[in-house]
Each structure stands twice: as structure tokens, then as C-alpha cells.
Amino acid sequence: MNDSLNFVKPYLRGWPIIIGAMVLAFLIASRYLQYVTPMYESTAKLRLADLTEGVPNSNLFKDLDVFASTQKINGEIELLKSYALISKALEKVPFEVQVFRSGSIRKTELFQDSPVIITPLQWNENLKDVTFRLSISENQDLTIRDEKNNVYSGHIGDTVLIENSLAVIQLNETLLKEKNYLKIADEYLFTVNSLSKQISQINAGIDIIAVDKDIPVIRISFKSSHPGKAAMFPNALAEAYIEDYIENKYGAANVTVQFLNERIAEISEKLVESEEMILNYRDVNSITNIKQETETDLRQISQLKIQQTNLKMSLEAIKDLEKYVQSGKENFLELAPNFEAFTDLLSTEIIKNIKQLQAEKKDLLLQYTEKDEKVIVVDAKIQDLTSYLAESITNTRKNLQTKYDKLSFDISESEKVFIEVPEKERMMTILNREFEIFQQSYNFLNQKKIEAEIAKAAKIAFHRIITPASISKEPVSPNRIIIKAVSAILGMFGAMSLIFVVHMLKGRVNDQASVESNSMIPIAAAVPKLKNDNEKEDFFLKTIAQWEVKGLLNNNQISCFTGFDHKHGVSFIAKEMANAAWRQSRKVLLLEIRNQDIEPGSDFYQEEIINKNTIKGIVSASQLKTVTTKDWQEFLQKKASEYDQTIIINTDFGQPYTLATMAASGLNIVCLDTRLTPAKLITEVDLIKEEYKLPQVFLALNRAGYNPSLIRESIQFIQKGLKTLKRKG
Structure with a gap:
């Protein structure tokens, strides 16, 4: 959780800068608001006439705009913004x-x-x-x-x-x-002001929009540095719009009436000519009503065709019967004809008599022979009846044929009447169509003439100012609360941006997470900001125990503490580790390589007793230059064998014997300071370790998690400066 919030630490540290920037931005905004010119805004609402409902849709006032289409809201907005209407509105207000x-x-x-x-x-x-x-x-x-x-x-x-x-x-x-x-x-x-400048000032402050695309209401808003001026112009523009509407409507209606009078006179003459042409054509062709006459003739022909059809069916049936009877005349008694087409009473009675005679003959044949007189008489009677019946069928067929021919002739004669009907109907249709066109035009023009005369007489408009503009008591801009709040926020963001830039340019180690993200070398110790001796003692005793458990710290081992600068915690961590080892009754050698010169003729190594278990050895870096690397490393190994722990405060990276000392050590601790060590140096430790194959290299982070207050650092900086001045004084 702490690692994830590391990015917040620079801002927490720089909170005085952030607060100061916010206060400064707030004060600047307040000062600006004292001198900025406030702007006032007033709004008028104009309702347009809706031709689909209300009074404009009534029969009397319908379409008072004569031939105008339904008003388009966007078109009316552009009209309100036009040069013509704004010029008319400026005539009503003292803006010159x-x-x-x-x-x-x-x-x-x-x-x-x-x-x-x-x-x-x-x-x-x-x-x-x-x-x-x-x-x-x-x-x-x-x-x-x-x-x-x-x-x-x-x-x-x-x-x-x-x-x-x-x-x-x-x-x-x-x-x-x-x-x-x-x-x-x-x-x-x-x-x-000239008219063009007045219009440009109006265009700069006016805003005309529709309240809603489906509602014919337009909102006219105007901004000005004076509230009275802001309220006056929207009302003047709305009034000018309505007056212009009435003026244009009256002018259009007047022109329309004149045009309609001329057209009505012209159409009236053509209508009279069309009526005379229809009358003459009817007289010449003796036409009363073509439709009724045609319907009567068609009905008569239809009836004749029905009769013809019935006769034709009867005729076909009687022909079949006649053919059947003639083909079986010799064996008439064996025939079984269908008499459905021949059903008069006489024929029926003859058939009955024939059947009776047939039965009587059968009875006689039971007693007599074929040549018996009684049988012969019966045959003669049957022969007479069958001959009569066959002749009757033939006569009936002739009679039906005659009727059929007569009906066919009558139908043919009746149909001749329709030969001239299409031409008469075509001509009458043409004449009637021309007449109807002229008549419809005449009626339409007369109706529009009445409407135009009403529009000309009624100098009213159905547009209304439903909300007049009133004087605003509070300015709409600048919005003081928003400007102050935004200024404070901008000041905050500006300060945060500055802190971020400085933090990035500074490029310090900052925290444990930044070290781990830039180096593969593990961190052996993260030393916090220790406020007193008890905290120091507890922390470093705990660190020694942890190192021993991990196997980093062994008897007769050389522990070398190195850094890029001694100020980065090298001396502090090495000395505290030596103190912790001494407290555990270990025999400790604290060896420090110094750059300062020692007395001429002295050995490069000198010792001084700190306490009964701790010896401090001092090595002159200048004298060390006369010793070979091998001799120096052998010297260190010999000294390490005499003590439980040998702790070396090494020279900084880049010095001649820094790497030689690290190579001779069993444990190498590279010290980094979160507030002083540049982050770019972290990767150099990895490169040095890999290039020189240094043994057991670990990192120690000094002042880990330390995020001092900017105020505290400023106070410390001032105090340090005062001390320097006192020393110089």
C-alpha cells in the first residue's frame, strides 16, 4: 500500500507550495474581478404562430399568410439575426x-x-x-x-x-x-456609433435559439455591460419581428388580391366559352344523357342475350333428341330418350299412351301370336303415335331455330347503337374536363381572394411575446465563485506541475520502490530517519541479527561500506553498525580511508582506541597510492583475522582503491540516500558489480521513507545560512 502511494509523497512534502499557489491564484482572481466589466443578460421569449392548431387554423383566419408554408423555426431564427430586422430594432432603441x-x-x-x-x-x-x-x-x-x-x-x-x-x-x-x-x-x-458598428455590437452579444425543436418558441437573449441595455434590445427585436411580419403579410395580401382579380376575370371568360361548347355539341348530336341512354340499351341487349342463351340451350337439346329419335325410328319402342327439352303436356300424354300400348301388347302376346288381329291393331296404334311424336319433335326444333335467328338479328341491330358512343363519350369527357378545370380554378381563386382580402383587412399577427425581457439584477459574467474556484484549482495544478517537474529533474532515489525498479541488487537494509540514540541502537542491533540469519555476516569478515558520496550515509551506517557490534561484545575494527594527508614520514595506517572492544583505523588515501593492490588486500585480510568484525568506510566510487577494497571484502554494502543520491546512479552499481565480479554486493537505503516538510527544510536552510554568516563574521 505504501509503495503504491509513493507518487503522492512529493506532493505531501510540497503542500506549502500548493497552498501558497492556490492562495496567490485566488487573490489574483479576486483582484481581477474588481476591475473586470460585468455583463448582464436578459431574455425575451417569442411564440410563433402555429398554423396547425388554434385560431390560425379556423376557417375564417386559415392561412392568413396567403400561400405561405408552415413556418420553419430555424428559418425564423435566421430572420431574427438578419441585418434587416436588427436595423429595424435599432430604430426603436437609443443605441447610437x-x-x-x-x-x-x-x-x-x-x-x-x-x-x-x-x-x-x-x-x-x-x-x-x-x-x-x-x-x-x-x-x-x-x-x-x-x-x-x-x-x-x-x-x-x-x-x-x-x-x-x-x-x-x-x-x-x-x-x-x-x-x-x-x-x-x-x-x-x-x-x-455608425449603423454597422451598432449591428456588430448586437451580433457580439445576441443569442437566438429555439426552446425545443418541436415547440414553436424562440428565446432571444442579449448580453451587455448595462442591465437596462440588455433588457431593452430583446423586446425591441421581438416587436420589430412582429411588425415586419404584419407589414410583409399586408403587402403580400394586397399584391395577391390584385393578381387574383385579374386571374378570376380571365378564368370566367374561359368558363363561359367551355359551357357554350358543351351545349352546342349536345344539340348537334341529340345528347340528353349518354350514361342513362347507354345503360338502358345495355340492359335491353342483356335481356335479349339471356333469352338467346336459353333458346340456344333448348335448341341444342331438341336437336340431340331429334337426332336420337331419327336414328332409332325403326326400333322406337327400344329407345329411352331424354325428354327434358321436350316437356309439353301432349308429348307427355303420347309417351304414356305408347307405354300403355306396349304393356297391352305384352299381355296380348301371352294369348295370341304376332299375326293376330288384336296384336296388329295395337302395333298400328303404336306406329301412329311414334310417327306423330317424331314429327312433333322436328317441328319444335324448327320453331326454336326460327326464334333463335330472330333474337340474334335483334341483338345485332341493338349493338349498332354503341358504335358512336365511345366518340361521343370521348368528346363529352374532353369538354367536361376543360369545364371542370376552369370551374375548379374559378372556385379556388375566389376562395383565395376572400382569404387575401381578410388578410389585407386584418392587420394582426398570431406571433406573441410570451415573456418580455426584464432588467437583470445580477450579472451573468464573470461568475465570481467559479472564477475564484477555477483560479484556485489552476494554482493547485500549477504548483503540482512545478513539483512534478522539479521532482523529475531532481531525479533522486526517493524510496525503496524506485531502487528495486532500477536495480537487480537486493536491499540489505532500509534505514529510516532515526530521531534518537535508542532508535539507532535498536534498529542496527536488529539489522546485525537479520544479516547473521541470512548468512551475510560471518566472523573475521570484512564488511565494506561504499557510496558515491560520504554524505549519502556511508559513514553513518558504517559507524552505527560498528557500535551495534561493539554492544554485542565483539572485537571490532572500524577502518576509515580518508582523503586528507597525515604527517610526513608516517605510515599509511594509524590506529586509535575508541573503547576496549573497538579500534578505529585510519588509512591515508594519499599514502595508500604507494601501496600495491595485492599488498593492500593482504593487509586487509591480515587485519580481519585479528578482529571479529572489520568494518571499512571506503572511499567514494571513482577513487583509486575503492574497487580494490570492495574486492577484498566478504560483504559489500553500497549506501544510497533517498534525499541526496541521484536515481541514475542506481544502475551504475549493477554495472560495476557485473564488470568487476564483486562479491556479496547489497544496497543500504539511508533515510528510507523520509519525506521532510518543505517548511522544515526551509527553516533548516535559513538556520544553516545564518550559522555560516556568523562564522564568517
Whole structure:
């Protein structure tokens, strides 16, 4: 958890800088807000006429825009932003002359709060958009200076000649009665704005949007440094929009009425001509009603065809019966014809008589022979009846054939009537179509004429100002709370960025995690900031025990403590380890290699007794240069054999005998300081170990987890500086 929060430590250490930056940014923002010009905003809401509902959709007022389509909200917004409408709105507001009260740092627009009223009478174009400085004295004398420093003098109420232009400068009596505390004698700035500049100022502050895409309501917002000015223009623009709508509607309606009158007269003449053509064609072709006449003839032909069909079926049946009877005439009694097509009563009675005679003959044949008179008489009767029946069938067939031919002739004659019908119908359709076109046009134009005349007479608009703009009491910008808060936050981020940059440029070891991420050499000890002797004693005794358990520390062993600088904790850790070993009644040799010279003629090695178990040996680095590496290493081995522990405070990396001393040691501790050792040196330890094959190399981190307060370090730095000055003094 601590390792994951290591990145926070530089910011915790630099919290005074962060707080100071936030306070400074807050103060700067507060100072800025004292001089910035506040902006006020007022909003008016305009509801557009909805042609799909309400009064505009009634029969009387329907489509008062004559041929206008449903209004597009975006189109109306662009119309409100147009040069034409803004120009009309500017005619309703006194925006031509701007008056400012001039201050040492900023200027304040007065508008209707100005104690003086400046009215240009004849103002040349070359003097428009030019700023003039107006000074009014206590006795109401005035002095006007232009940008070229030309001076024009006068008195309140006079008409002042400025170059070749005239302007009246007088007191605002109405305002001064209401606010008699207003100061008149002061420094002012005024400008007579051209129309283009007024429009550019309006465009810079106006915002026109739709409340919702499905709701025909437009919101007109305007920002200005004066609240009265901000409230006045949205209302003026909405009024100008409605007036322009009515004006355009009336003009369109007037033009439309004239156009419709001309078209109606033209269509009326063509309609009369079409009526006369239809009448003449009917008279020439004796047409009353083609449709009814045709329907009557068709109905008659249909009935005839039904009769023809029935006759044809009866005729076909009787033909089949006649053919059947004629083919079996010799054996008539053996025939079994179908008499469905021949069903009159006489034929039925004849069939019955034939059947009775057949039965009677069968009975007679039981008693008599074929040649008996009774049998012969019966055969004669049967022969007469069958001949009669066959002749009757033939006559019936002839009669049906005659009727069928007659019906076919009648149908053919009736159908001749329809030969001329298509042409008559085509001509009548053409004539009626032309007549209907002219009639529809005539009716449509008359209806539109009525609507246009209503629109011309009714000078009203269904657009409404549903929310007029009111004077805002609070400015919308600058937002003081947000600006101060954002300034403080920016100050915080700026300070944090500065701390981050300094921390990265400084590039110190900082913590155990940064060492482990940059080096493969294990950390043997992470020495915290120890405040007193008891903490030092406990920590280093614990460290010796841990090293012995891990097998790092053995009897008669040389432990070499090396670093890139002695200030990085080399001497401190080596001496404390020697003290801890001494407390355990070990015989300790603390050997320190110093760069300072010793007395001439002395040996390179000298000893001094610290206590009964600790001997401090001092080696002169300059004298050591006269000793070979082999002799030096043998010397160290000999000394180590005389003591339980030999602890060497080695020279810094880069010195001549630093690596030789480390090679002769059984344990090499490279000391790093979290506040002093550059992080880039960590990898160098790995390279040195690999290149020179140094035995048992471990790292010791001095002041691990130490994150001193910036205030404390500043105090210490000041105290150190004072001590230095005292010594010099």
C-alpha cells in the first residue's frame, strides 16, 4: 500500500507550495474581478404562430399568410439575426450614442444612467465610431477632446460645434430629480456609433435559439455591460419581428388580391366559352344523357342475350333428341330418350299412351301370336303415335331455330347503337374536363381572394411575446465563485506541475520502490530517519541479527561500506553498525580511508582506541597510492583475522582503491540516500558489480521513507545560512 502511494509523497512534502499557489491564484482572481466589466443578460421569449392548431387554423383566419408554408423555426431564427430586422430594432432603441464614465483602470457604460444627454444634430460619417473625451467642471463648463487632441469648449445646454458636426449636450433632468446624488462634474467618454458598428455590437452579444425543436418558441437573449441595455434590445427585436411580419403579410395580401382579380376575370371568360361548347355539341348530336341512354340499351341487349342463351340451350337439346329419335325410328319402342327439352303436356300424354300400348301388347302376346288381329291393331296404334311424336319433335326444333335467328338479328341491330358512343363519350369527357378545370380554378381563386382580402383587412399577427425581457439584477459574467474556484484549482495544478517537474529533474532515489525498479541488487537494509540514540541502537542491533540469519555476516569478515558520496550515509551506517557490534561484545575494527594527508614520514595506517572492544583505523588515501593492490588486500585480510568484525568506510566510487577494497571484502554494502543520491546512479552499481565480479554486493537505503516538510527544510536552510554568516563574521 505504501509503495503504491509513493507518487503522492512529493506532493505531501510540497503542500506549502500548493497552498501558497492556490492562495496567490485566488487573490489574483479576486483582484481581477474588481476591475473586470460585468455583463448582464436578459431574455425575451417569442411564440410563433402555429398554423396547425388554434385560431390560425379556423376557417375564417386559415392561412392568413396567403400561400405561405408552415413556418420553419430555424428559418425564423435566421430572420431574427438578419441585418434587416436588427436595423429595424435599432430604430426603436437609443443605441447610437454610447456614454462612459472614465476611470483610472476601467470605463463604465452609463446608458440611461448618464447625468448628461448627448444628442448629435448633424453628425458626419467621418466622426462616427470616434471616441471623444468629455470633461465637465463644477460650474458645468465642458471640454471635448478628440483622438487628435483637438479641444472644443462649451457649457451644459449649448450646441457644440465639433469640426463640421453639431451636438447638443444637456443635463438629464429626469434622472437627476430621481437620483440627486449623481455626480455631474467628471470625466466621460462618448462615441456616436455608425449603423454597422451598432449591428456588430448586437451580433457580439445576441443569442437566438429555439426552446425545443418541436415547440414553436424562440428565446432571444442579449448580453451587455448595462442591465437596462440588455433588457431593452430583446423586446425591441421581438416587436420589430412582429411588425415586419404584419407589414410583409399586408403587402403580400394586397399584391395577391390584385393578381387574383385579374386571374378570376380571365378564368370566367374561359368558363363561359367551355359551357357554350358543351351545349352546342349536345344539340348537334341529340345528347340528353349518354350514361342513362347507354345503360338502358345495355340492359335491353342483356335481356335479349339471356333469352338467346336459353333458346340456344333448348335448341341444342331438341336437336340431340331429334337426332336420337331419327336414328332409332325403326326400333322406337327400344329407345329411352331424354325428354327434358321436350316437356309439353301432349308429348307427355303420347309417351304414356305408347307405354300403355306396349304393356297391352305384352299381355296380348301371352294369348295370341304376332299375326293376330288384336296384336296388329295395337302395333298400328303404336306406329301412329311414334310417327306423330317424331314429327312433333322436328317441328319444335324448327320453331326454336326460327326464334333463335330472330333474337340474334335483334341483338345485332341493338349493338349498332354503341358504335358512336365511345366518340361521343370521348368528346363529352374532353369538354367536361376543360369545364371542370376552369370551374375548379374559378372556385379556388375566389376562395383565395376572400382569404387575401381578410388578410389585407386584418392587420394582426398570431406571433406573441410570451415573456418580455426584464432588467437583470445580477450579472451573468464573470461568475465570481467559479472564477475564484477555477483560479484556485489552476494554482493547485500549477504548483503540482512545478513539483512534478522539479521532482523529475531532481531525479533522486526517493524510496525503496524506485531502487528495486532500477536495480537487480537486493536491499540489505532500509534505514529510516532515526530521531534518537535508542532508535539507532535498536534498529542496527536488529539489522546485525537479520544479516547473521541470512548468512551475510560471518566472523573475521570484512564488511565494506561504499557510496558515491560520504554524505549519502556511508559513514553513518558504517559507524552505527560498528557500535551495534561493539554492544554485542565483539572485537571490532572500524577502518576509515580518508582523503586528507597525515604527517610526513608516517605510515599509511594509524590506529586509535575508541573503547576496549573497538579500534578505529585510519588509512591515508594519499599514502595508500604507494601501496600495491595485492599488498593492500593482504593487509586487509591480515587485519580481519585479528578482529571479529572489520568494518571499512571506503572511499567514494571513482577513487583509486575503492574497487580494490570492495574486492577484498566478504560483504559489500553500497549506501544510497533517498534525499541526496541521484536515481541514475542506481544502475551504475549493477554495472560495476557485473564488470568487476564483486562479491556479496547489497544496497543500504539511508533515510528510507523520509519525506521532510518543505517548511522544515526551509527553516533548516535559513538556520544553516545564518550559522555560516556568523562564522564568517
